[in-house]
Structure formats: C-alpha cells, structure tokens
Amino acid sequence: MADQKIYRASTTAPVNIAVIKYWGKRDPSLNLPTNSSLSVTLSQSDLRTHTTASCSSTFEGPDTLLLNNAPQSLSTARSLACLKSLRALRSELEDAESSLPKLSTYSLRLVSVNNFPTAAGLASSAAGFAALVRAIADLYELQQSPTELSLIARQGSGSACRSLLGGYVAWDHGIRDDGLDSHARLVAPKSHWPDMRALILVVSAAKKGVSSTTGMQTTVQTSSLFQTRTKEVVPKEMAEMEKAIKSKDFATFAKVTMRESNSFHATCLDTDPPIFYLNDVSRAAIKAVEEMNEKAGRTIAAYTFDAGPNAVIYYLEADEDAVLKTFLPILRQKEGWGKTDTKIDGPGPASPQVVEVLEEGVSRVILTSVGEGPISVPEHLIDDEGKTVDT
Ligand SMILES: Nc1ncnc2c1ncn2[C@@H]1O[C@H](COP(=O)(O)OP(=O)(O)OP(=O)(O)O)[C@@H](O)[C@H]1O
Numbered sequence: 470m471a472d473q474k475i476y477r478a479s480t481t482a483p484v485n486i487a488v489i490k491y492w493g494k495r496d497p498s499l500n501l502p503t504n505s506s507l508s509v510t511l512s513q514s515d516l517r518t519h520t521t522a523s524c525s526s527t528f529e530g531p532d533t534l535l536l537n538n539a540p541q542s543l544s545t546a547r548s549l550a551c552l553k554s555l556r557a558l559r560s561e562l563e564d565a566e567s568s569l570p571k572l573s574t575y576s577l578r579l580v581s582v583n584n585f586p587t588a589a590g591l592a593s594s595a596a597g598f599a600a601l602v603r604a605i606a607d608l609y610e611l612q613q614s615p616t617e618l619s620l621i622a623r624q625g626s627g628s629a630c631r632s633l634l635g636g637y638v639a640w641d642h643g644i645r646d647d648g649l650d651s652h653a654r655l656v657a658p659k660s661h662w663p664d665m666r667a668l669i670l671v672v673s674a675a676k677k678g679v680s681s682t683t684g685m686q687t688t689v690q691t692s693s694l695f696q697t698r699t700k701e702v703v704p705k706e707m708a709e710m711e712k713a714i715k716s717k718d719f720a721t722f723a724k725v726t727m728r729e730s731n732s733f734h735a736t737c738l739d740t741d742p743p744i745f746y747l748n749d750v751s752r753a754a755i756k757a758v759e760e761m762n763e764k765a766g767r768t769i770a771a772y773t774f775d776a777g778p779n780a781v782i783y784y785l786e787a788d789e790d791a792v793l794k795t796f797l798p799i800l801r802q803k804e805g806w807g808k809t810d811t812k813i814d815g816p817g818p819a820s821p822q823v824v825e826v827l828e829e830g831v832s833r834v835i836l837t838s839v840g841e842g843p844i845s846v847p848e849h850l851i852d853d854e855g856k857t858v859d860t
Pocket residue numbers: 518536581582583586587588589590591592593594595596597598600601680681775776777
C-alpha cells in the first residue's frame with residue numbers, strides 16, 4: 470500500500486537584533502551582503518516563531534504556508550529558493566538510501582505563528598525564515614549543521630541566517646559569487662555571556678514605510694556615505710565588537726553598538742530620497758540612554774534601531790536596577806513588564822520633554838535577554854490527519 474503517513478516536524482526560532490547592521494546587497498537574488506554583520510540572538514521565552522512543517526503523499530496541490538492563520542504565498546523567489554535547496558538535500562539522501570520515503574516529492578504544508586507583530590521592525594522575517602528552514606530540515610532529517618543551513622535561510626531573508634544560531638552570531642559577507650562563504654558563524658554561545666539583557670521599547674507595531682529590502686537597495690545606489698561605511702567603518706567595528714564580546718567588555722560593546730546604529734541611520738538619511746526610520750520617540754529613547762550613562766558615570770546601556778522606530782536597549786543584568794529606575798516610572802502602565810516588580814521607583818529620565826514623548830509614544834515594552842538558537846518542539850500546529858490545529 471502507498472505511504473499515506475503524515476510526516477511532521479516542529480521548531481521554534483528566535484529573533485536576532487544586530488549590533489553591527491547588515492545594510493546593502495552585493496547580489497540581491499542570492500541575498501549576499503556588502504558587509505558583515507553581528508547580532509545577539511534573543512530569548513525565545515519572549516519572542517519566537519513556532520513553525521510546523523509537514524508533508525505527505527496524500528497532500529494535493531502546491532506547497533502552502535499559513536502564517537498567523539492567514540495563507541501566505543510561497544511562490545516568492547525567496548521562499549522558492551529555500552524550498553528548492555532543502556528538497557535538493559533531501560533528494561540526495563533518498564538517492565543514497567532507496568528505502569527512505571520520497572518526502573522530497575511530496576507537497577509541503579507549513580503552519581507558522583509569530584508571538585509578536587509581523588513586519589513591524591521586530592525581525593519577524595529573521596525568525597520566520599529560520600524557523601521555516603529548521604523545521605523542514607528536521608522533517609527531512611537533514612544532517613547539515615546550523616551554519617550550513619544558514620546558507621539556505623539567508624536566501625529567505627539575509628538577517629534570518631543569524632537566527633539559526635544562539636548567543637552572539639556573525640554573518641560573514643564572503644567573497645564568492647556563489648555565496649557559499651556567506652553564512653552565519655558563532656562568535657560566542659549564550660553561556661559565554663548569559664547576563665546580556667534587552668529592553669525593547671515598541672514605538673510602532675504598525676507595518677513600516679520603507680521595507681529593509683527596498684531601503685537597502687536605494688542606499689547602495691545613491692548614498693556616497695555607504696561606500697565608506699562598507700569599506701572602512703564596518704570592518705573596524707566588526708573586529709572591535711568581536712573582541713568586546715570575547716572579553717565581555719560591555720562598555721566597548723555598548724559604544725560600538727550605538728556608533729553602529731547611528732552610522733546605519735546616517736547612511737539611510739544620506740540615501741536619495743532620504744529614509745527616516747527614527748522618529749521623535751526614538752530620539753527621546755536615545756536621550757534617555759545617554760542621560761542614564763552620564764548619571765552612572767560609565768556606559769551601562771546601549772541603544773540600537775533597525776529599519777523602524779523601535780528602540781532596543783542592551784544592558785547587563787547587574788545594571789538592571791538603573792535601567793528600570795529610568796524607564797519604569799514613566800512606562801509602568803504599558804504592557805510587557807512580565808514578572809518585573811513594576812512598583813520599583815526611581816527618578817525617571819531627567820528631561821521633561823523626554824518623559825512626555827516616551828510616555829506618549831511607547832505602546833508596549835518587551836523585557837528579554839540573550840537566548841539560544843532554534844529548538845525542536847513536540848507541539849505540532851498540524852495534527853496527525855494533516856489538519857491545522859487551532860492556535
Ligand atoms: N513565521 C514566518 N514564517 C515565514 N515567513 C515569515 C514569518 N514571519 C514573517 N515572515 C515573512 O517576513 C515578512 C516580514 O518581513 P519584513 O522584513 O517586512 O519585516 P520584519 O522582519 O518584521 O522587520 P525587520 O526586518 O525590519 O526587522 C512577512 O511578510 C513574511 O513574508
């Protein structure tokens with residue numbers, strides 16, 4: 470009798486927030502970057518994508534993806550590239566071992582849920598494509614390492630390659646035309662520096678104006694600052710950042726993180742037409758962090774911003790009190806403090822203007838920390854009859 474089994478594998482995957490930003494492609498179709506980048510993988514206890522990949526000879530029609538309960542196209546060049554590479558690896562296994570079920574020939578059904586806003590500058594594409602690749606690789610029982618799989622996730626979304634690993638992760642730009650040397654690399658596992666924390670001030674959970682993909686293309690074409698950033702600034706910052714992480718030197722980590730975010734946003738402003746990702750609320754967050762560092766007499770926190778106004782503030786657990794005493798007094802009423810004692814009092818930011826803008830502009834907070842890479846989970850979003858489970 471023909472194989473009617475429903476094969477399934479599920480994973481969760483993390484978001485990562487870069488401290489050295491990827492911005493610019495040297496090859497847009499393969500998603501090869503103009504510069505290397507480096508990120509901190511964030512804990513899946515707070516932000517995660519949960520994806521189930523399933524296939525069966527009984528599934529009819531094309532591959533499908535249900536994302537947050539809505540059908541999502543898998544016929545984009547990026548998704549097709551990921552699926553093609555994964556199928557090719559499975560097919561190699563099947564050719565080598567004829568008793569294996571021919572999963573590579575079956576239609577795929579994918580169901581995925583992000584526990585945070587999608588396409589709102591919270592790196593959903595990173596967690597999303599990392600989860601998609603990891604779940605299908607598990608379904609196909611591929612033996613490739615996370616670094617090898619990162620080559621595939623990169624084709625879905627550049628930053629996704631860094632979400633295949635936990636801790637502190639670099640993405641080396643590589644020099645080969647085929648991109649085989651453009652993959653994620655572990656700089657240090659979470660266990661090396663586990664006390665890294667991140668406070669995210671969610672400024673806008675709405676879909677952003679200029680997508681990263683479009684924005685970086687325009688920057689490459691029009692910004693003259695971009696050339697210096699790629700050739701001179703980033704290589705130096707990468708070296709300094711790796712050293713800071715290896716020696717757990719937070720002050721240097723923080724200074725490079727802030728300089729890097731500002732260099733990236735300066736390049737956006739130097740783009741024609743200019744791209745504005747930061748807004749008044751972002752600038753108030755920058756001011757609050759600067760005031761806090763000045764008051765502490767050392768650098769205890771670092772801000773960074775991706776392609777949107779949300780602030781990510783990195784700090785060490787030992788300095789949590791100072792960070793909370795700055796932000797809690799004005800953001801106490803907002804959602805997201807979790808188990809934190811929201812009664813903690815403190816002076817808050819010194820400048821009344823900063824207080825007013827943050828109070829009004831921050832919609833919620835996320836308190837999280839450095840975390841692990843994708844985790845295989847037994848909870849499937851597709852049942853053993855191939856039906857989507859209610860989420
Ligand atoms: N769980 C998921 N599974 C598969 N694809 C996903 C998933 N989540 C997001 N995506 C893809 O990523 C796209 C959103 O990417 P986009 O870069 O616009 O936003 P973002 O990643 O949230 O923001 P940013 O990259 O600026 O941090 C979605 O439209 C979808 O195609």
